[in-house]
Amino acid sequence: MKKSLVYFSVALLALFTITSCTKEVRDLDTSLTPVGRLSAPTDLSAIKLEPATGADLVFEWTAAQTADSGLILYELVFDKADGNFSNPIYRTVSDGSGVETRASLTQKDLNKVAALAGVESSSAGRVKWAVMASKGTNALLSAETRTLQVERPAGFAIVPATLYLYGTATEAGNDITKAIPLKKVEEGVYELYTSLQPGSYLLTEKPEAGAAQYFVDATGMIRAGTTAPALNEAKKVYRLRFDFNVATTSATEIQGLGLFMSAYNTEIGQLTYVGNSTWEAARIPVEFFQFSWGRDERYKFILRTATGNEYMGSQNANNVQPAGQPRSYFSLVPVSNNQWDNTYKFDPAADRKDVKVSVSFKADGPYTHTITVL
Structure with a gap:
């Protein structure tokens, strides 16, 4: 009997609670007067x-x-x-x-x-x-x-998220599915080291049919569309830069890439452009410079352009020897022409030996290089 009374009391309390909650529910007031001024x-x-x-x-x-x-x-x-x-x-x-x-x-x-x-x-x-x-x-x-x-200023309000290059004037040819990717160096700005020959080229947001396409007109301005003018100059290597923020372009001719050794304050060898944003030298003799304190092995690179020399080197002002260092040790960034700063160090085994050198300016990662002792 006591147990039945307890169950009845609990049920009655629950019913009272539900009834009380139900009485508190109100319709949401969504009445609204719009912004007037x-x-x-x-x-x-x-x-x-x-x-x-x-x-x-x-x-x-x-x-x-x-x-x-x-x-x-x-x-x-x-x-x-x-x-x-x-x-x-x-x-x-x-x-x-x-x-x-x-x-x-x-x-x-x-x-x-x-x-x-x-x-x-x-x-x-x-x-x-x-x-x-x-x-x-x-x-x-x-x-x-x-x-x-x-x-509105010149330029594109909505810039492409990615950018590719193709056309008869390019290394990719006229097949859009084989278009060459460009490196995004900042928002709306793309860069590519490549060769151009007589023909024409187009830019595309994606290497596929139906993607947004752009061309560079005779004044150097980027336009939406596919009516690209023809290029008539002989085949040359360039650093191409496309700034969609202001719709402008620049094409800097790359006339050479040299291996610069700091102690000699000069180039000790030249690399050759082999395509696909890559320069190589099959064999460059290396000999460290003898100072009173020891033999110096520091180096970086000179990029010879139609507008002057530029230097590419390490993001670190001073470096250790390369053994055991991460891949980022070999990354290339623009640096000053200071004889000693932002240099790398050869492997000690390179002294009085030949080395194979490869420099990559591909867009799929950091600009970088490799040195192989022969």
Whole structure:
């Protein structure tokens, strides 16, 4: 009997608890009044975009209203000049993860917005902006919309994530699936050491049909498309650089690559370009220099270009002998012409011997080199 009373009491308590909780449940109040006024920037503000250096643009507005003072989230939305925001071309949450009545937008992102609105590079056009306020499932566009007059710089608002080179003028030939990858040296900037011969070349974001493609016009500007002009110069080796941020290119002719020995302050041998971003020397005699304190084995490389000499060496100002060192020991980076700094050391076995030297500027990893004692 006592046990039955206990079970009955527990059941009654549970029923009371459920009934009490049910009484506390209320419908979510999603009532909302949209943002009424946009504060900044002013309507038809003119902005000359400088994505690399320009300050962020701050958009501000008055708060939307709700009956219960609940949480309101905001999105800054953009559309084409003739759009109605039914399908915004770009949207981003406001500062403070969407709760503040302001949004800071970089000029780089605003450049993307302008491109999405159909404003071409090196030209001016208009984009519209508004604010979307939301509470729960209720989202309302601001009562006011405004227009910005933007002037885009040269360059691409959306740069390719990767870049490849192919065409009749290249080592890859005209098969896009065999296109040569370029090294990304910074955001939107790509580099490749390669040879070019008479013919034409194209750049592609991916080595496959249907990928975005680009060409370099007669003025050296990068353009979207495939109407590449012909190259008529004899075959030469270049360092090609493509900057999509400003749509410019440079082609520096590489006239030679030498093995520079510090103690002699001169080259002790020349490497030959063999293709695939690689230079080699089958045999270079090496003899360490005798100082009073011992024999000196330091070296780096001279890159001879049409515009002057450049030096490639170690990322370390001073180095130890190579035995037991990681692969990064042999990485090549641009260095100064200081006779002694940023050099490597030959294996002691190389003294009074010949060495085989290979230098790789391939894009699939750090620029590097190997020394093999013969």
